[in-house]
């Protein structure tokens with residue numbers, strides 16, 4: 001991606017600058033549609049501050065904070081604004097942790113309350129009349145462990161932030177950080193003062209998917225400290241996670257800034273996304289992507305097509321045929337490319353279609369079918385807790401070991417291996433520890449080697465037994481000889497996941513690291529691609545909160561949906577519309593949508609009636625030859 005700093009100024013950029021240049025600065029919320037250049041405006045605001053306030057901020061030891069959604073986005077923004085200690089660009093978790101980390105006693109006090117809550121939850125479960133004896137025994141054990149954790153907190157010298165919480169060792173997990181920091185901000189005026197002093201400018205990108213507690217904490221600080229300028233950049237129509245705030249409420253005196261243009265999508269795609277958005281909030285974008293030819297700026301027409309095809313066993317072959325058709329129709333052979341540079345993305349709602357094709361159908365089914373939302377949503381981006389240690393540490397560690405990359409191996413073990421913690425090493429000879437770790441690592445590499453018959457359970461058991469990496473507490477009850485279903489949500493899913501072969505894990509990784517053109521509807525937030533093919537397949541999806549069939553009108557609404565609509569509550573139609581809007585608005589050249597449906601004729605009638613795509617571009621199997 002080319003640097004966005006050089007993009008021409010829009011009125012919104014001038015409005016932002018007016019807010020930043022005021023004394024004291026004015027906080028603002030920028031709300032604008034897809035491709036309107038919100039991230040671009042954020043980057044330009046950072047560059048403007050660096051130019052106008054850089055030296056003063058540096059002298060005062062202050063930083064400009066930018067909070068964004070993924071590590072990929074952190075990298076892209078850093079590349080745009082340039083590496084400088086003036087900028088603190090991070091994900092929400094790292095930002096919150098950097099704020100709270102020095103406050104040891106507040107963290108300890110909060111952790112004690114959190115453990116008390118967990119004990120109370122278990123006592124309540126224990127006291128339920130239908131709780132079985134086996135479950136009671138486990139709950140007793142857990143309560144005893146938590147009480148031991150509670151007693152151990154006073155011994156913790158320093159809390160750290162890791163993937164899974166282990167309170168007695170002083171480790172806090174992702175979910176803890178999201179709760180801990182807003183709670184401490186609400187309780188301690190001094191903390192609010194320190195945040196305002198350290199970061200006089202705090203910008204939040206993709207603010208619609210930021211947790212309401214975090215938004216509230218920032219509004220609270222800004223309300224008390226007029227010198228602090230908070231800027232939110234978001235689009236409520238692009239909220240795709242249940243935990244997101246959606247619309248950010250304005251404090252008194254804050255500016256609301258909008259951008260009417262779309263700079264990303266060609267005209268044919270812009271027409272479609274405006275039509276998708278119309279029943280949502282009615283916002284209609286103008287302009288569209290342009291290119292300059294011989295010094296003259298011209299609109300890019302691009303293409304948009306919608307295929308309605310039978311949901312039969314031929315889906316993969318039909319996808320290939322659509323790509324052939326698009327390549328011929330647009331005269332663009334890259335539609336057939338499977339490599340990253342081809343800039344083709346096939347967007348699937350969930351992974352099943354990709355999973356079947358790429359070789360992880362069981363892993364997919366385990367964490368998706370009848371799974372709690374935290375698992376199924378986390379499957380789309382690798383954040384489901386059972387996947388996290390493997391995706392984040394174990395597989396990268398094995399890849400590094402296989403490639404002889406000692407540096408990555410050592411640094412991963414240094415940060416994640418409990419046996420290398422300074423407290424554990426104290427008074428021990430290091431050499432035998434390292435030898436034992438090397439053996440354990442060799443064993444791990446063997447378990448994950450090509451052709452290995454090992455299961456994910458074997459891998460995690462090996463990691464736990466050899467203390468190679470710290471594992472999430474939640475694995476404990478699963479990694480025993482006879483796991484007991486205590487009725488906790490997702491128990492069966494995790495068991496099925498642990499039984500999957502390691503080959504599926506590698507296939508999932510190929511998918512997850514984008515070594516295939518597949519991506520999920522959720523995973524492409526904030527990104528853009530020249531060629532986008534959105535795959536709609538409710539039969540394969542199994543996601544209850546979305547239904548393209550209901551949204552496009554070829555599956556009837558349930559009584560509950562009707563009741564939600566009548567009550568003005570958020571409905572399956574709202575959620576699906578937002579997701580569809582995000583997907584279709586990623587295209588910078590060609591957009592194609594394929595709906596695999598049970599009854600093509602009925603679906604066609606329903607879809608045509610929605611008026612989202614011009615009728616002339618709604619096609620069927622007859623076009624594919």
Ligand SMILES: Nc1ncnc2c1ncn2[C@@H]1O[C@H](COP(=O)(O)OP(=O)(O)OP(=O)(O)O)[C@@H](O)[C@H]1O
Pocket residue numbers: 004007008009010032033034035036037038039040041235238263264525526527585
């Ligand atoms: N002022 C501008 N002039 C020309 N092109 C621009 C301008 N602002 C942004 N763009 C281009 O428009 C595209 C979309 O920009 P950007 O990613 O910042 O939008 P966004 O509003 O954050 O998108 P989304 O909400 O859909 O993720 C990029 O290719 C960017 O380079």
